Amino acid sequence: MKTLDPLAGVSAFLAVAETLSFSKAAERLDMSRPTVSAQVQDLEKRLGIRLLQRTTRVVSLTEAGEAYRLALADVMPQLREAERAATSFQKEAIGRIRVSAPPDLGADHVTQSIAAFLKLNPGISIELSLSPDAVNLVEERFDLAIRGTISLEPNVVTRKIGASPIVVCASPDYLADRDRPLHPEDLATHACLHFSKLRWGRVWHFSQAETERRVAIQPRFESNDGRSLLAAALHGAGIALLPMYVVGPSLRAGELVRLLDDWEIATIPIHAVYPANRHIAAKVRTFVRFLADRLSQHPDLLDTSPAAQAGRGAE
CATH class of the missing domain: 1.10.10.10 (Winged helix-like DNA-binding domain superfamily/Winged helix DNA-binding domain)
Structure with a gap:
């Protein structure tokens, strides 16, 4: 009827x-x-x-x-x-924003940005949910997700708000009694700390000029949380492959040492993701712009790949 x-x-x-x-x-x-x-x-x-x-x-x-x-x-x-x-x-930046982000990116970078954003926008409140898994934005009623991933699902609107190179590193304590790896194949004799959700599986990819190497590893420790892998690396458990947004502060502090830095691995694009809908609320648009501006200034979220550097040189 x-x-x-x-x-x-x-x-x-x-x-x-x-x-x-x-x-x-x-x-x-x-x-x-x-x-x-x-x-x-x-x-x-x-x-x-x-x-x-x-x-x-x-x-x-x-x-x-x-x-x-x-x-x-x-x-x-x-x-x-x-x-x-x-x-x-x-029309106005008011209301509540529900945001999903991975723990290793959200706990520091996204949370700090949220705190700064809320000071400037008293009409907005934010709920942040940290999960290593990609949430269903519509079913779980999220306004926005921040994803540090190389691949994205269809039927979403995305905006690239940053990028972070993946690096290999270990603590000075771990390296003290071991030969430092000089070539990707040398990793076969080392304890490796592996991110279990890496889309390549238990294979680490390296490239140098025209040369590519695929190194199968047997992890001594693996986790779906980058912060856990960072903690293990800091305690000398092995060599970790992690994005700069996780390990950058530890590298600058000398707590970790970058390895194989003459080899390129990959760069993770950081995206703001929201449901495919042409009516994006002003509160979401405002927050995404703020987040993009803030993250673009962070040293660990700059795309340092040769392709990106060449693009900047042409500007």
Whole structure:
């Protein structure tokens, strides 16, 4: 059974009731006169009573029409306020944002950006959920996900907001009693700390000029959390392959040593991801712009690959 819209024709009726003219009502509503007339007729048919008296020269309200108009006087302002409240989320940076991010990226970089953003936007609140898995944005009702990944699923809108090179590193303690690897194949004799969600599996990829190497590893320790692998590397458990946004501070502090730095591994693009919908709320657009500007200034989230450097040189 088709459900009837109780508001169908109401705006057309009120415009005619206020102007006592179908032509003026049509002009006010930016409709054709026949459309306004048809909507009013459909409304009268649904209500089962005549609301307007029409002659070739005059339009007037019937007694029922006047009663209906007066009753709507309290309803229409509420409807306009409801429309204003809904559309404000499209026009103004207000409301709550639900964000998903991986723990190794979200715990530091995203959280710090959120704190700075909230100081500047008092009308916004944010809920951050940290998970190593890609959430279903629609089913789990997330406004936005931050993904540090090389591949993305279809049916989403993405904006690249940063990039982070993957590096190989180990602690000075680990290297103290061992030969430092000088070639990717040397990793076969070392304890490797492996990110279990790496899309290549237990194979580390290296390239140098025209040379490529694929090194199968047998991890001594693996985890789906980059921070856990970082902790293991800092405690001398082995050699880790991790993005700079995880290990950068430890490398600069001398707590870790970068290895095989004359070999390129890969660069992880950081994306803001939201459902494929052309009506992106202002709060989400504002936050993504802020996040992109902030992350682009971070030394561990700069794309240092040769291709990116060549692109910058051409600018």
